[in-house]
Amino acid sequence: MSTLSPVSPNSATGVGTLKAPDAGPELPAQRDRPFSRANLVQTLAGGYIPLIVATLVVVLPLLWMLLSSFKQPGEIVTTDLKILPQGLNLENYHTAMTTVPFARFFLNSLIVTTVGSTVKVILAILTAYALVFVRFPFKNVIFVVILVALMVPPQVSILPNYILIAGIGGKNTLWGIILPGLGTAFGTFLLRQHFKTLPGSILEAAEIDGAGHWRRLWQVVVPVSLPSIATVALVTVVSEWNDYIWPLIITDRPETMTLPVGLTLLQNSEGNGAGWGILMAGAVLVIIPILLVFAALQRYIVAGLTQGSVTG
Amino acid sequence: MTRQLTGSPAAPAQAVQAPQRRGRWSGRTRRDFFVFLALALPNLALIAVFTYLPLVNNMYYSTLDWTLGSTSATVVGFDNYINFFTSSDAPQVLGTTVIFTVVTVGGSMVLGLLVALALNAKVRGTTFARSAVFAPYVLSGVGVGLVWLFIFDPGYGVLSWLLRGIGQQSPQWINDPQLSLVMVIIVYVWKNLGYCAVVYLAGLQSLPKDVMEAASLDGANGFRRFMSISVPLLSPTTFFLLITTMISSLQAFDLIRIMTPLGNGTSTLIYEAYLQAFGAYNRAGYSAAISVVLFAILLIITVLQLRFVERKVHYS
Numbered sequence: 001m002s003t004l005s006p007v008s009p010n011s012a013t014g015v016g017t018l019k020a021p022d023a024g025p026e027l028p029a030q031r032d033r034p035f036s037r038a039n040l041v042q043t044l045a046g047g048y049i050p051l052i053v054a055t056l057v058v059v060l061p062l063l064w065m066l067l068s069s070f071k072q073p074g075e076i077v078t079t080d081l082k083i084l085p086q087g088l089n090l091e092n093y094h095t096a097m098t099t100v101p102f103a104r105f106f107l108n109s110l111i112v113t114t115v116g117s118t119v120k121v122i123l124a125i126l127t128a129y130a131l132v133f134v135r136f137p138f139k140n141v142i143f144v145v146i147l148v149a150l151m152v153p154p155q156v157s158i159l160p161n162y163i164l165i166a167g168i169g170g171k172n173t174l175w176g177i178i179l180p181g182l183g184t185a186f187g188t189f190l191l192r193q194h195f196k197t198l199p200g201s202i203l204e205a206a207e208i209d210g211a212g213h214w215r216r217l218w219q220v221v222v223p224v225s226l227p228s229i230a231t232v233a234l235v236t237v238v239s240e241w242n243d244y245i246w247p248l249i250i251t252d253r254p255e256t257m258t259l260p261v262g263l264t265l266l267q268n269s270e271g272n273g274a275g276w277g278i279l280m281a282g283a284v285l286v287i288i289p290i291l292l293v294f295a296a297l298q299r300y301i302v303a304g305l306t307q308g309s310v311t312g
Numbered sequence: 313m314t315r316q317l318t319g320s321p322a323a324p325a326q327a328v329q330a331p332q333r334r335g336r337w338s339g340r341t342r343r344d345f346f347v348f349l350a351l352a353l354p355n356l357a358l359i360a361v362f363t364y365l366p367l368v369n370n371m372y373y374s375t376l377d378w379t380l381g382s383t384s385a386t387v388v389g390f391d392n393y394i395n396f397f398t399s400s401d402a403p404q405v406l407g408t409t410v411i412f413t414v415v416t417v418g419g420s421m422v423l424g425l426l427v428a429l430a431l432n433a434k435v436r437g438t439t440f441a442r443s444a445v446f447a448p449y450v451l452s453g454v455g456v457g458l459v460w461l462f463i464f465d466p467g468y469g470v471l472s473w474l475l476r477g478i479g480q481q482s483p484q485w486i487n488d489p490q491l492s493l494v495m496v497i498i499v500y501v502w503k504n505l506g507y508c509a510v511v512y513l514a515g516l517q518s519l520p521k522d523v524m525e526a527a528s529l530d531g532a533n534g535f536r537r538f539m540s541i542s543v544p545l546l547s548p549t550t551f552f553l554l555i556t557t558m559i560s561s562l563q564a565f566d567l568i569r570i571m572t573p574l575g576n577g578t579s580t581l582i583y584e585a586y587l588q589a590f591g592a593y594n595r596a597g598y599s600a601a602i603s604v605v606l607f608a609i610l611l612i613i614t615v616l617q618l619r620f621v622e623r624k625v626h627y628s
Contacts (some may be wrong), residue, residue: 035332043435055441058448058506064470065459081473082329084572123355130351133342149363153563155582156607157366159373159589159600164366183358212435213347244433244566249590260454264570267458276462286455294450301450306511 009238062287069093069281073274089281098267099278101254105262106285108174112258113240116178121233124187129217131188132195133203143192149185155245162249177247181240187232190307194228195221227300234297235304241290259286274307316428362381367607374598380594392601405602409580412497413561419501421553424508425546429538431509432516442513446506453503453566461571496571496578500564508553515549516542524529555617562610581606 068076069092070085076198096102127146131139161180170176204222222229244260251257254265263282270278294301374392378385396402427445431438434471448456463469464485472482485495510557519542527537565582575587589599 047430047433047435048437050426051433051435051437051441053428053484054430054509055444057502058444061459061463061502062447064463065455068462073433076468078468079473079476080468121437123358126351130348134348134351135341137345142352145356146359147547149359151559151610152367153607153610154363155563155565155585156370156603156610157363158586159596159603160366160369161362162589163373163596164361165368170435180362182357183360183362185359185363188355213351238450241448242454242566244452244454244569245586248569260452260566263454263458267570276465276468279458280462283455283458286452287459290450290452291447294447295443302443302446302510304505305449306514 024263061241062291065280065283065287068277069284071277073277076276077274082287087130092277093285096266096281096285100262100266102266102282102285104255105257105259108177108256109241109259111174112177113237115174116181116240117233117236119178119182120184120187120236121229123182124191124232125217125222125229127184127188128191128195129213129221131192133216133221134213146185146188149183150189158245158249161246165250170250172251172253174252174256175312177256177258180246181243184236187236190232190304191225191228194225198224230297230298230302234293234301237293238290238301323457326448329467357390370603370607373597374604376597376600378595378597380589380596382594385597388597393605396598396601396605405579405581405584408493408578409562411493412500412564412578413558416500416504416561416564417554417557418485419497420505420508420557421550423501424505424553425512427505427509428512428516431513442510446510448503449507452502454488454570456503457567457570460495460502464495486572492572492577496567499559499571500567503567504557504560508557510550511553512546519545551620555613558613559610562606562613581609 067083067085070087070089071082072086072089072091075082075085130136131143136142157180165171165176165180170179202220202224203216206216211219242260243258247258247261248264251261254262256266263279263286266282267279269275321388344602346398375387375389376385377388379389431442433443466482466484466486469482475482485491523541523545524537527541532540562580563582564580565586568575568578568580568583569586575583577592579587585599585602585606587593588595588602
């Protein structure tokens, strides 16, 4: 872990500051004759073309999904491919919503994601605060327990958790979907690492003022840690929204299905050529919310998901 | 930043505090003990019940001959493991797991590095491209799987249309087990290479610039600099990615389930465990045994990572 740390100072904090002095010696060489043909070709081949290709490979399938969601069966079941739909026809969305209770799936996903993420973020804040700022004899042992939990893949636990949750009546309930995922090793780990970097002086000042743990946590630690908390919250929201294997197993009635599971149900009923437009409309409803969240707040999400690569 | 802040004000504060603290040591310690439990216990209990307990239970279930939903089970010891490893399933499932893992890990790392190089170019638009390339990594596997299933559709998919354009018939991606595996691998790499690209990009941006300049003054061209300096210096990043992508490939479920529900040709260990318990068979004990095998493999990778991380990737 420590060996990876030489990477971190440069990439995490130094990007902005390091670039300025380094750009100095490089720029004059490049700017010899900025508009020469050789230079232009090199910029295109070495810079823009690979960049555009990489972007298109990602964007085109998603664009295709969006365009196809507006197409009528006649526009899809044809050998004569048309790229643009005839119009912004929302009939596929209507069909998707009426074939299966899509509005219900959407609401269920919203509830599971909101409740699950809120509880997980609060638990992560409380546990991380306790691990960093509260005296306790076995803190290192507890931290190792959390670290190991971080490495246990949830997929391995689905059968025992199914038996446990179904045994206490959680099958086909929203709490049954939410409960097993509530313990959070990832959020605790990430926030603990952040809390450790906080200057002790600000907490000691609050302590001298007579603030107890509860006030120190919410009035000092949380306000100065909002970016890290946002990172944990957003990564949690994304994974709760996309979670598939557990809701798939613990629900078999449409009333409690989440969007990804409901989409599987839609796939079963529309799994013929004419149904592709309807399925693409369903895919849009699952993908677009997260895509919008990602577009707005991607800095935090990327930082959270690539955690460990730069911090070790 | 933080270091500057801790410097001056902290020291006097501690000096003032020290005698005060010692005076009420025992009362405070006891109070902190309960504060700690109140704050951490809910999370720790949840982790214990839903992460650690299942590991133990899985090992127990794996010794049972037990149909899911049935109230009776017989203890059969290691029979489930023996049955799995001696059945015709084992070479099939293990082979598929190895192919899927090796190709997806290799594919997303190599393509990820190439994309990272493109993102590292000094041109406009890299910020947008970086976000775009990373986006599939955060999208629902179910949604992504459906979109690609439509693209691969032999009748009406874009791919079949493109193939017809060059006079080719679309292969039967769904019905042919080998092609199913190829299809799922392609989509998995598409979804995950952005993660590798962004991690590699951070690595590339932290490479020492002076070394690069010295090499280019010595007459090394771009390719030579890449092979002799960038690649070796990126080895910590490569090792990190190797471990993380291997662990996530071994857990890949969503795409396999949505694109090839029957697991025909695509049944990796995790999918076989799912099919055995929740598919047509309801063989809970057998499924648990496969889960334990998968867990053992993941554990070995994690331990190897911890053992080799110090030795292999030191470059300072």
